[in-house]
Amino acid sequence: MRPPFESSPAGSLTASAKSIFRLLAEGDPSTRPQLGEALNLSRPTMSAAIAELEQLGLVAKIGEVQGLIGRKAAIYRPGPTAGHVIAIDAGSTHVRLRVSTIDRRLLHSRVYRLPASQLLLGEEISRAVAEEVAATLTETDPGWGPLRMIGIAVPSRVVGPQGDRSATRQEEIFSCFEPPANVPVVLENNVNCAAVAERSYGIAKDSETFAYVQIGLKIGMGLMLGGRLLRGRNGAAGEIGHLAFPMADGSKPIAGEIERYMGTEGFMQRVVAAWPEPSGKAPADAADLMARAGEGCATALAHVTRHAEDIGAIVASCVSVADPGLVVLGGGMGGSPLLMPTVSEVANRLSYPVEVRTSTLGQDATVLGIEKLACEQTVDLLLGESRD
């Protein structure tokens, strides 16, 4: 056993102190009266709990605020012992990194664009992550407190202890990158991370149950049910690229065929093949197609609409299984407002009532999501409470 302090500086905090810390870690700094009100704690209890937390450095007073009348109220936020986390979106085109306190005050950030030639090469990504982390560590300010956690969003399945680990690419991220000793690492699928971000900061802030559907190079889904991510036994929940397809009387489905059919590449191949002479040169890529559709090109718009119908059918399948009530569209294509109406129309026609919204968080969704997860994990660790 390690010394208990290292993993959990707050081994034996009172329940009230824990709940106060949790609330402060959640977001905005708060005054004592606000905290007491929110948590239904009496003023004496607040005094005792804050004293406990301040003693450990888990909480610090950052000022006072004057109401209309009466004594000033003290304002608190997580203190230096609470430390900071590194969140990394290890995507196939970019590596995005954010360093922040556990109440998500940004301390540092960097973006590294991978050479296009190395798309999807796991080793290159791992090397980039290693370099960015190393560079970050040299700039660490002692005022940030200890590094508590590194969160990494990866574009592959992430399995828990009981799943089929062999078939994942999740370990590739460590091929060239070794995390600093004694700093735990949280891995999470990038689509799931985006779902978390939509839930915490984005268009799904008001819903604790919804499906985030990413449509871009590949397609994938993140299922948020009652505020919790559904990961599945093999980390494969939401791998809708594997929906049975084609599925029709007589034909036999092929594994992963939907991904090939619906991904940007397969889609654009069909678009280019079907592009009529009179409409001019076929679009160079998906972004080009979307731009032309947005400008009113009828041919482009027809293709986009056709694609949206396919997406609507897939969304209907997801609704038929999980009935989330809300679907958020995101990703390279999914982020376009052109898709939403058709997707919504088709999904609602084929299945049960769903609201369809378009993501508002841009490319930062994934980093923000993994940051959120890393912070949550850190709080659990500090308070000695591990969630599942």
Add this chain to the structure above:
Amino acid sequence: MRPPFESSPAGSLTASAKSIFRLLAEGDPSTRPQLGEALNLSRPTMSAAIAELEQLGLVAKIGEVQGLIGRKAAIYRPGPTAGHVIAIDAGSTHVRLRVSTIDRRLLHSRVYRLPASQLLLGEEISRAVAEEVAATLTETDPGWGPLRMIGIAVPSRVVGPQGDRSATRQEEIFSCFEPPANVPVVLENNVNCAAVAERSYGIAKDSETFAYVQIGLKIGMGLMLGGRLLRGRNGAAGEIGHLAFPMADGSKPIAGEIERYMGTEGFMQRVVAAWPEPSGKAPADAADLMARAGEGCATALAHVTRHAEDIGAIVASCVSVADPGLVVLGGGMGGSPLLMPTVSEVANRLSYPVEVRTSTLGQDATVLGIEKLACEQTVDLLLGESRD
């Protein structure tokens, strides 16, 4: 406000007393030492808690047991105040009714076979339920304690307060049946109930996450995630009859088409249409087909295997969305052991690792499931703790 005693005779029980009651309601009667051991409660705490519960009649001593040596240990189980529940499977062919204590000791049971001509007529079912409940109430024994809850499993979606209530048939059950005053009613979809039963008593006892797929007249799924049913915004989670189908390049999916294609009726139509002259008379119904397949009839077996492949594809779709790790096959056709191997092979080929098992609970699965749910609800109510 009603008097608090009626809804919750245990308004202010200590946490330890609540946990003891919960454990006793769970199942087998237990001795004090066993309970204390299981719940990590000291003997003095046990004394106090049992005294509280016994006072209210929520718990009763039913005997003593002698170990190898030492004093006898007292055995307890839920007492008369805990009361009893009525569980009803309001199916389209049978109405099954069970009366039991909240620790699920059967007090009374009856089965009513609906006239075949009235299949699916909601009003007839409602009338049958009303009659069976009335008949049951006349036989109630005062020793059973108060009737705490009526649970009804219905073959339709069941929506919560925020869902789209208009499109459900859930209210039909009350067209001719009015529950006794002051007795709360729990409605639940019959497939979900079967899933609960498999989880509590059946083949999925060891798994808190799995999908129950019912294949019979209609097809449906119950999703158990982390020990909790996934119901969905519109109570439509698991309505896999609405998976997008046919889904292939060029063809447009039709709402609910899978149900027509995969249900017993559609399936048997195809079987009969394709039945070759030399194999003799076409099978009369699905049971006949299954019987012949079991006896080695190659034609019958080929049809069954083909059907199992289709089911495998659907299971693969569910796995791709929820990745439950375990799928239990049940229902009229699904209960046959002939299907499992092919379903498993196809599902695993098309998607991620899933274990496929065949249901062991027969036609009682649904009643047992709604009974379990009614008992859980009752315990929550008695302890003044409502879950979601």
Add this chain to the structure above:
DNA sequence: CTTATTATGTTAGGCAAGTTAACAAAAAAA
């Protein structure tokens, strides 16, 4: 048949974590 051993249950006393009530401190309003 008495005595030792052991498991069960109760009594006494203590502690942790909250509460309410009353008081002290710090600010604006009268």
Add this chain to the structure above:
DNA sequence: TTTTTTTGTTAACTTGCCTAACATAATAAG
């Protein structure tokens, strides 16, 4: 300067659990 209002602290009490010690009821041993 005094009053009023909000914030924070101190004192005393309550609840719900605990441990330690004792009482009870059974078998095992002498």
